[in-house]
Amino acid sequence: MEFYRQMEHLRRNYNIVPIEDIVEFAAGKRRLPEKAVAITFDDGYGDNYSRVYPYLKSHGLPATIFICTGYVGRQLLLGGYYLNMLNWNQIVEMSRNNATVGAHTETHSDLCKEAHERARENIKISKEEIERRTGKPVKYFSYPFYRFDHETIELVRLLGFEGAFGGSSGVVRQGDLTLALNRIQVDRSVSFLMFRARMTRAGLRYIEARRRLRASRRFRFMSAVYAKCEAIVRIHGGT
Numbered sequence: 723m724e725f726y727r728q729m730e731h732l733r734r735n736y737n738i739v740p741i742e743d744i745v746e747f748a749a750g751k752r753r754l755p756e757k758a759v760a761i762t763f764d765d766g767y768g769d770n771y772s773r774v775y776p777y778l779k780s781h782g783l784p785a786t787i788f789i790c791t792g793y794v795g796r797q798l799l800l801g802g803y804y805l806n807m808l809n810w811n812q813i814v815e816m817s818r819n820n821a822t823v824g825a826h827t828e829t830h831s832d833l834c835k836e837a838h839e840r841a842r843e844n845i846k847i848s849k850e851e852i853e854r855r856t857g858k859p860v861k862y863f864s865y866p867f868y869r870f871d872h873e874t875i876e877l878v879r880l881l882g883f884e885g886a887f888g889g890s891s892g893v894v895r896q897g898d899l900t901l902a903l904n905r906i907q908v909d910r911s912v913s914f915l916m917f918r919a920r921m922t923r924a925g926l927r928y929i930e931a932r933r934r935l936r937a938s939r940r941f942r943f944m945s946a947v948y949a950k951c952e953a954i955v956r957i958h959g960g961t
């Protein structure tokens with residue numbers, strides 16, 4: 723399966739670090755080893771527990787799962803198939819082992835389109851529910867649909883998050899805004915060869931150049947964030 727090939731490639735050729743190391747690096751509080759990578763999964767799909775977790779656990783590797791709390795324990799219709807989402811027992815078990823649990827809102831709405839107070843509640847409810855269930859503080863957030871603006875960044879900051887992630891392809895560099903960090907997105911359409919190519923320096927330079935061009939057209943403030951980078955955060959799964 724493609725996922726295991728990708729993970730083996732990362733495990734053998736990169737330094738897989740916890741997400742806090744990446745955020746602290748961006749904030750200028752920590753150095754990172756060469757080719758540092760943190761692994762993140764959005765939404766809370768059931769295969770995070772059935773496939774990803776056993777692999778991570780057997781190799782003692784850290785990863786982060788960003789949970790949309792309104793999806794927990796449900797089945798979602800996606801592309802004509804019903805997919806099982808994680809339940810709380812699985813999430814709590816993962817949080818006690820190798821996984822950091824982050825928030826991904828309650829309803830998976832586009833925060834940029836929601837009224838300010840509703841967006842605030844959407845983020846806050848997911849953070850508090852994960853904290854109540856796992857008994858651990860939730861410090862990291864992932865923006866649904868990778869969309870954020872000045873206002874949502876400010877909401878996330880006021881709610882006490884230390885790091886937040888979009889999905890715009892790119893690496894993380896020292897000095898990056900910790901509440902608008904890049905990731906490299908890897909979904910099922912990405913072949914192993916494409917994946918391996920993306921993770922090379924040349925591949926990353928290409929990804930960043932392409933994204934900077936788009937960002938400069940759409941969000942001027944983000945291009946400054948995107949201009950610097952070094953460590954890598956990888957995402958696997960849906961939006």
Ligand SMILES: [Zn+2]
Nearest residue numbers: 764765866961
């Ligand atoms: Zn999502």
